[in-house]
Amino acid sequence: MQEVMTENAQERFRFENISMHFQTPAGPLEVVRDMSFSVNQGDFISLVGPSGCGKTTLLNMAAGFLRPASGKVSLDGKQITGPGPDRGVMFQEYGVFPWLTVEQNIAFGLNLKASGRRSASEKTEIVDRYLHLMGLESFRKAYPKMLSGGMRQRLALARTYAVHPQFVLMDEPFGALDAQTRSAMHDLLLEVLHAEGKTVLLITHSVEEAVYLSNKVLVISARPSRIREVVDIPFPYPRNHLLQETPEFNKLRSHIHHLVMREYAAQEAQG
Known part of the structure; x- marks a missing residue:
């Protein structure tokens, strides 16, 4: 089992020994293997990793759209069995x-x-x-x-x-926007989050977006996915885009980018 937790914080979501596979014409495809992590009150957590590594599968489990093949996803200690008004979901489309x-x-x-x-x-x-x-x-x-x-x-x-909703689950919500509009949406999102005090789980392919918005980034491995590394983002809120020009920001971005690209290479090698 691979476990990621933060001490001295109120745990809300818990992914416990999650495994998932899907049936394909070529046989079962193992997407997630024995993964465990928690999401605490007020967290803004981003999931990054290669395409097809199971990020959206994890978000759909949190939303209640999918049930894991084994393990369980719980919210405040109660197993999630379906969608609920306490969870708001945003998609790219x-x-x-x-x-x-x-x-x-x-x-x-x-x-x-x-x-x-x-x-x-x-x-x-x-x-x-x-x-x-x-x-x-x-x-x-x-x-x-x-x-x-x-x-x-x-x-x-x-x-x-x-x-x-107490929790906002976001699947590449800004992926279709141009760079200027995307940047403006980042600042608007952080402004509203500060006013509302929500907990967020974000899927993104943009390492820069993940570092700018999050207090924690989970780097997901190639299939079958596991948590390769948890990167704490130390920058206080509120944030502005001058942060992205600092050496500290660029160091974190480069580190996460290197991890993600290594997992992309591993996934490509799988064919």
């Missing part, structure tokens, strides 16, 4: 409904029974709050097709946060 306006998209989760009963005035207050936080107030009645890619991603973030 924006995840907004094109037939709903901006304000209707944000309100969508608030109208679901699973999110609890709220009065009409409470729902309006929440929608107004996130329209303001995301800079979308003047686009309240607009449809997603009228928005830029960055604005649609802000809308997806607003819809995820509006139901007040």
Whole structure:
């Protein structure tokens, strides 16, 4: 068993001896092997590693979309058996409904029974709050097709946060954005996280993004995946992009990049 824990912190998620395989035409494909780690309250943890190493599989287990073949994933000591309103999920493909306006998209989760009963005035207050936080107030009645890619991603973030999940699970949410918009989204995300105090699990292929956003980076090995190394990110919040020009930032980025590239080579060698 490979275990990663942080002492003297409140553990929320726990991945315990997780293994997973999928059936393929060529036979069973082992994706994750006997992996254990925990996510503590207030963590921003990024998972980096080669494509196909099982990062999204791990996130889907946390979301309750998948059950491990062996081992268990628990939240506050209770095994996760399905999705729940305490976990908000963001994907790369924006995840907004094109037939709903901006304000209707944000309100969508608030109208679901699973999110609890709220009065009409409470729902309006929440929608107004996130329209303001995301800079979308003047686009309240607009449809997603009228928005830029960055604005649609802000809308997806607003819809995820509006139901007040305790945990935000993000799968390459900024991968389709241009560099300038992606940088702006990083700062917006950190600003909202500071205001909301959420716990985040992020999948990203960008080492720079992982170091800038996270307090901890988990480098995932080639299949069958294990945790190759846990890298603590020592920079305090709030952060700004001048951090990326410091020798300390570049040293961490280079170290993680080297680890990831070594795992890419190992995965390529598997064929």
